[in-house]
Amino acid sequence: MGDMEKECVSFEPLLDYLDKRISGAEQQHIAAHLASRCARCLARRNWYVDFKQTTQLATVEPPDWVLRRAARLFETVRRDETAVTRLVQGVAQLLFDSFAQPLAGRRAMPSMGRQLLYAVEAFNVDLQITGATGANANLYGQILSVAEAGFASVADLEVKLSRGGKLYQTTRTNALGEFTFTEVRCDTYELGIAAKNVQLTIADLPLTPKN
Numbered sequence: 001m002g003d004m005e006k007e008c009v010s011f012e013p014l015l016d017y018l019d020k021r022i023s024g025a026e027q028q029h030i031a032a033h034l035a036s037r038c039a040r041c042l043a044r045r046n047w048y049v050d051f052k053q054t055t056q057l058a059t060v061e062p063p064d065w066v067l068r069r070a071a072r073l074f075e076t077v078r079r080d081e082t083a084v085t086r087l088v089q090g091v092a093q094l095l096f097d098s099f100a101q102p103l104a105g106r107r108a109m110p111s112m113g114r115q116l117l118y119a120v121e122a123f124n125v126d127l128q129i130t131g132a133t134g135a136n137a138n139l140y141g142q143i144l145s146v147a148e149a150g151f152a153s154v155a156d157l158e159v160k161l162s163r164g165g166k167l168y169q170t171t172r173t174n175a176l177g178e179f180t181f182t183e184v185r186c187d188t189y190e191l192g193i194a195a196k197n198v199q200l201t202i203a204d205l206p207l208t209p210k211n
Helices: 002-007 011-018 024-035 039-056 064-076
Strands: 088-091 093-097 114-120 123-131 136-145 158-163 166-172 178-185 187-195 198-207
Touching: 011 024, 011 039, 024 039, 114 198, 123 187, 123 198, 136 187, 136 198, 158 178, 166 178
Parallel strands: 088 198
Antiparallel strands: 093 114, 114 123, 123 136, 136 178, 158 166, 158 187, 187 198
């Protein structure tokens, strides 16, 4: 195992390879290593491919530093299988808000709405807020684990939307970690997601589809 880990590709060069930013001998080396079926590097590749596909569905293109910052979380996740199981309260950190980006960074599409990307514990939460009717909005979200390539840990999770300390609506994630709240009154909310051994919380969520 030690020899295999020494041969593993560092995460930054792997991102450059997947984004086609390198060529020549380095590109060939990484391609050959992935072809060797290294489980660790394949898991990293699969996670990044899933993450990129999710962001490509968004109406706003996150800048490169956002993708890299979220990807680095993959490297810092520690999984201690011998630790005593306990419920951890995870408070989200905002990584990206499309309203905070210059107009030049937005795609030329109508009704773009708002995109928010959060990091909390070993998860990323991607949110899309679009206008509905009158003073209401629709909230579309997806939670992704940075510790695994698939979606097993983010499927069928309870998601709660609260306002002023009172429960407003509840739903559950689908097999891909996606969830939806429709016709929600525009206001500031708290979003809670009950993942395994951790309660994920996005406080002061601004549910407004227009800047």
